[in-house]
Amino acid sequence: TQLLEQSPQFLSIQEGENLTVYCNSSSVFSSLQWYRQEPGEGPVLLVTVVTGGEVKKLKRLTFQFGDARKDSSLHITAAQPGDTGLYLCAGASDYKLSFGAGTTVTVRA
Amino acid sequence: DVKVTQSSRYLVKRTGEKVFLECVQDMDHENMFWYRQDPGLGLRLIYFSYDVKMKEKGDIPEGYSVSREKKERFSLILESASTNQTSMYLCASSPIGGTNYGYTFGSGTRLTVV
Numbered sequence: 001t002q003l004l005e006q007s008p009q010f011l012s013i014q015e016g017e018n019l020t021v022y023c024n025s026s027s028v029f030s031s032l033q034w035y036r037q038e039p040g041e042g043p044v045l046l047v048t049v050v051t052g053g054e055v056k057k058l059k060r061l062t063f064q065f066g067d068a069r070k071d072s073s074l075h076i077t078a079a080q081p082g083d084t085g086l087y088l089c090a091g092a093s094d095y096k097l098s099f100g101a102g103t104t105v106t107v108r109a
Numbered sequence: 110d111v112k113v114t115q116s117s118r119y120l121v122k123r124t125g126e127k128v129f130l131e132c133v134q135d136m137d138h139e140n141m142f143w144y145r146q147d148p149g150l151g152l153r154l155i156y157f158s159y160d161v162k163m164k165e166k167g168d169i170p171e172g173y174s175v176s177r178e179k180k181e182r183f184s185l186i187l188e189s190a191s192t193n194q195t196s197m198y199l200c201a202s203s204p205i206g207g208t209n210y211g212y213t214f215g216s217g218t219r220l221t222v223v
Binding site for chain 1: 113118140144149150151152153154157159167199201208209210211212213214215216217
């Protein structure tokens, strides 16, 4: 059983469209992180959110941490082919990170 | 450019072989981790270490062991490789308290056991 549930599992959209990826859990985390992984490479950290209700923006990417610190979302505005990849959320509790199974995003030109 | 380096990108080993996966980081990080990644299951923690010669079991330690003789190097050992250990193995590091601030990952080792 996955501690963090990501949805959807797969997402295919046209360039210029918007998309949202969700990360949900019944557990409370001290922080939540989002990573992007490209084929054949390790995950690369995009952002860390720490405070309940926190919103962070990274160019066209907007990350939100739920008020109860159990869930998060990633929104991409006007997606581009370069946004294609596997998006992973990870929750920190104690001294460990627990990862979701990931959302594979494909942006078609 | 700071990095975590895994010694092999691809490995093919036979069932029953002893396999060593090596990981080196140049960031002077205290914490190091080994994960395996399988489709639909995400990343699962095998072992981690928060100091030289220290190790802690993660969520799926069975069939694996680790060694950390130097701060910068963390090795994962498959004592007797089996086909169900075919997977992508990822090494990561973080500073003390770094769990809240993100890990740096290596590029991964794709291990196939035949």
